Amino acid sequence: MRTCVSPADLRAVLAPLRREGRRVGFVPTMGNLHAGHYSLLAIARAHADVVVASVFVNPTQFGPNEDFARYPRTPEADATGLAGHGCDVLFLPGVDDLYPFGAQGSAKVSVPEITDVLEGAIRPGHFDGVATVVAKLFNLVQPDVAVFGRKDYQQLLVIRRMVRDLGYPIEIIGAPIVRESNGLAMSSRNQYLDAAQRERAGTIHAALERMRAAVLEGRAIADVETEAATTLGHAGFVVDYATLRNAGDLGEPAADGSPQDLVALIAARMGTTRLIDNLLVNPA
Numbered sequence: 001m002r003t004c005v006s007p008a009d010l011r012a013v014l015a016p017l018r019r020e021g022r023r024v025g026f027v028p029t030m031g032n033l034h035a036g037h038y039s040l041l042a043i044a045r046a047h048a049d050v051v052v053a054s055v056f057v058n059p060t061q062f063g064p065n066e067d068f069a070r071y072p073r074t075p076e077a078d079a080t081g082l083a084g085h086g087c088d089v090l091f092l093p094g095v096d097d098l099y100p101f102g103a104q105g106s107a108k109v110s111v112p113e114i115t116d117v118l119e120g121a122i123r124p125g126h127f128d129g130v131a132t133v134v135a136k137l138f139n140l141v142q143p144d145v146a147v148f149g150r151k152d153y154q155q156l157l158v159i160r161r162m163v164r165d166l167g168y169p170i171e172i173i174g175a176p177i178v179r180e181s182n183g184l185a186m187s188s189r190n191q192y193l194d195a196a197q198r199e200r201a202g203t204i205h206a207a208l209e210r211m212r213a214a215v216l217e218g219r220a221i222a223d224v225e226t227e228a229a230t231t232l233g234h235a236g237f238v239v240d241y242a243t244l245r246n247a248g249d250l251g252e253p254a255a256d257g258s259p260q261d262l263v264a265l266i267a268a269r270m271g272t273t274r275l276i277d278n279l280l281v282n283p284a
C-alpha cells in the first residue's frame with residue numbers, strides 16, 4: 001500500500017496507473033475504521049483495479065457543539081487495517097490541502113432541497129461540509145467509482161445528487177449496512193457507548209424492523225412512527241426522529257403511495273451519543 005500525504009503525491013502515484021487504463025475505486029472515510037469500512041473496500045475492489053481510501057476528519061461537517069475534537073483518531077490502526085483489506089493507496093491530506101483558504105474562506109458546495117430535512121434540518125451546514133469535502137476529494141482522486149455506506153442514507157442521496165448535478169463521471173455505489181450481533185449498525189461513534197448502552201442500542205434496529213413490518217401490514221404511518229418513538233424512549237433514547245419517508249427523495253409519503261417505496265429512518269441520542277440508522281422497506 002502506498003501512502004500519499006499531499007495532492008501532489010497522490011497525482012504522482014495515480015497518473016501512471018490511469019495512463020495504463022486502470023479503473024480507480026475510491027472509499028472516502030474519516031478514519032477509526034471498522035468492519036463496515038472494510039466492507040466498502042471489498043466492494044470498491046470488486047469494481048476497480050486500484051483501490052484508493054482517504055482518511056480525513058473533515059472539520060466543516062461538524063457543528064460548533066458536535067464531536068469534532070473528540071472524534072476518534074486511530075491513524076496507525078487505520079493504516080494497518082487498510083493494508084490488510086486490499087487498499088492500494090491511502091490518501092491522508094492535511095486541512096491545508098483541502099481548505100487552502102481555511103474552513104471559512106473556502107468555496108462551498110451546497111446541494112439544495114434534499115438537505116432541508118432530517119439530518120440537514122437538525123445539523124445545519126452538515127451536508128454543505130460533506131458535499132464540499134467529497135467534491136474536493138473527487139477532484140483530487142478522480143475515481144471511476146466511489147463507495148459510500150447506506151447507514152448515512154441521506155448522505156448517500158446528497159452525494160448522488162451532487163454527482164449528477166455537477167456532472168462528475170463517477171459511479172456511486174451504496175453499500176449495505178454492516179451490523180453488530182444485536183443489530184446495532186457499525187459506527188465509529190458506537191465506542192462512545194458503555195457496554196450496557198451498546199446492548200440497548202440494538203433497539204434501534206429492532207424498531208426499524210418493526211416499522212417496516214407494520215407499514216407492510218397496512219398500519220397508518222403516523223401510528224407506526226409514534227410506536228417506534230415510544231419504544232426507543234422506553235429503551236432510554238431521546239429521539240430526534242423515527243420516520244418513514246420516500247426512499248428516493250426523503251419527502252413525506254403520499255397517502256395513496258406504496259409502502260414498498262419507503263425507507264424507515266431513526267436518529268436518537270443515548271446520553272451524549274447520537275446514533276442514526278435506517279431500513280429500506282423494499283431492500284431490492
Ligand code: PAF
Pocket residue numbers: 028029030056058061130133134152155
Ligand atoms: O461518511 C463519512 O465518513 C464522511 O461523511 C465522508 C463521506 C468521508 C466525508 O467526510
